[in-house]
Every structure is written in C-alpha cells, then in structure tokens.
Amino acid sequence: MSRKLSSLSNNDVINKGMNFELSDELVELKNLATKFTKEEIIPVAAEYDRTGEYPIEIVKKAHKLGLMNILIPNEYGGLGLGSVAECVLSEACTYGCTGIASTLLVTNLGVSKNNGEIITIILVKYTVWLLSKHQC
Numbered sequence: 744m745s746r747k748l749s750s751l752s753n754n755d756v757i758n759k760g761m762n763f764e765l766s767d768e769l770v771e772l773k774n775l776a777t778k779f780t781k782e783e784i785i786p787v788a789a790e791y792d793r794t795g796e797y798p799i800e801i802v803k804k805a806h807k808l809g810l811m812n813i814l815i816p817n818e819y820g821g822l823g824l825g826s827v828a829e830c831v832l833s834e835a836c837t838y839g840c841t842g843i844a845s846t847l848l849v850t851n852l853g854v855s856k857n858n859g860e861i862i863t864i865i866l867v868k869y870t871v872w873l874l875s876k877h878q879c
C-alpha cells in the first residue's frame with residue numbers, strides 16, 4: 744500500500760468518499776425504465792416466455808421512449824450515456840423479465856453519414872435471445 748493511502752484516517756475516507764448518488768438525468772432514466780417495465784414488460788413477460796416470440800412491439804416502444812442505444816454516441820443516433828446508465832436501465836428492466844431486458848440491452852444500433860453514405864453500426868455484446876431460443 745502506498746504511503747499516501749496508508750496515511751488516510753477513517754474520517755478522511757468517510758468525509759471525502761465517493762458520491763454514489765445518481766445524477767438527475769440517471770434518476771429520470773431509472774424512473775422512466777421502471778414505469779416502462781411495470782406497464783409494458785411485466786404484463787406480457789410470461790406470454791413471451793411461453794411462446795418464445797420475439798417481443799418486437801416492446802422493442803419498438805422502448806426505442807421510441809429512448810430506452811435503447813444507451814452506449815451509442817449522440818453523433819451516431821444513440822444517447823451516449825455510458826455504462827452507469829446501462830446498469831440503471833438493466834436493473835430496472837430485468838426486474839420485469841430478464842429475457843426481454845436482454846433483448847433491449849444487447850443490441851445497440853447507430854447510424855452515421857460518411858461522405859453521403861449511410862453506415863450502420865451494430866454492437867452486439869452477447870446473444871442471449873438467440874441462445875435462449877435454441878436452448879444452448
């Protein structure tokens with residue numbers, strides 16, 4: 744341990760500790776995602792689990808509300824909010840259904856115009872929906 748760290752007292756750590764409170768923007772995102780989960784995901788989650796159908800209507804509603812593309816930078820059509828925002832959204836949505844939440848969180852789409860050409864950016868972190876669909 745470095746001398747600087749070892750010289751800190753417990754009071755220094757308590758008084759100068761990190762702030763783990765969510766920003767106003769993240770509180771707003773959390774409230775929106777929680778409301779969306781209660782109203783849109785929970786009422787239909789069991790049916791989607793039973794049928795294995797892709798929840799396209801929920802995806803469309805989530806996209807329209809701004810609950811997707813959290814990590815895509817603004818210049819590519821995303822929200823550019825970062826990993827903490829993604830964690831907040833993940834926590835709120837997985838409360839309703841992990842399968843549907845995974846669908847909303849694993850695919851981020853962004854579009855950029857480069858010299859008149861449209862380039863689509865697709866980030867797929869993991870393919871939970873496909874794996875669960877094929878029971879791998």
